[in-house]
Amino acid sequence: MILEIDLMDETNEVTEEAQQLVASILQFAAKKEKLEDNTELSVTFVDNERIREINKEYRHKDAATDVISFALEEMGEGEMEIVGAGVPRMLGDIIISIERTKEQAEEYGHSFDRELGFLALHGFLHLLGFDHMNDEEEKVMFTKQKEILEEYGLSREG
Template identity: 45%
Template sequence: MELEMYDHSDGKLTDHDRELCEGVLAFAAREINLTPYSSMSVTFVRNPEIKEINRKYRGVDRATDVISFAINDDDDDVFEQLAGEERLDLGDLFVSLDKVDEQALFLNHSKDRELAYLLVHGFLHLNGYDHETKEEEAKMFAIQERILTNYGLPR
């Protein structure tokens, strides 16, 4: 999987965060058997920027932790249509590093666990998983926890 990362965090993003992002997303891609001919981006932001994105695209005027913009939200057959070496663009994630810090403290776990959780959660959304119903939630969250546990960041 090709991964592009962008830093809009005003120096808050560390090399360790970048390595964790690359590692956990590559691991997650293998866990769900994602085609190697896929790509996505992750942009690391602070609360003011993610608040503006949340307001503009979701109509919610508050900062959130992760927002995913799936390229193929309306095309259920896109994964079957991939042929040869055509690149499958999954979409874009925006992650608030301020929320990573806040939520890690609130949940009493490591920043690594929180960052990986948000990355995997958003990644699964980009791959068609959702939690609108109890059944969808159970499936998505089970996969999410399996990935994080197997990666070495259990709850």
């Protein structure tokens, strides 16, 4: 396996099958993106209130959102990259609101699994440096998302 994934369910609502789906799609995407072995990340499942708190504290937006990613490889001012042989690559953290996942699955008319897989992949691509701040970036990121989801078998109808 390429990724070492630390899954944490703060809601106690995410089934083992749903957690395995997240791990599986992330492993699939890591292979597609040719990540090296021993790459680490965490995925935490939270409720709307917790993701709202995180969004407010770190992004200064006082609202619940669906997924937030914290990329550890983004260098801030005055930070220095630590690189060494045998040191695992630490991508960062993905935080997913299970309440928003359920709401959006219903809103968009597809399965909870499809929405959960989409949000996990979306967060993962952010950790890899993809973004959607402008039309060009959005096209690249969303095309990659769609291709990976379809190849994995989680198309929009899934």
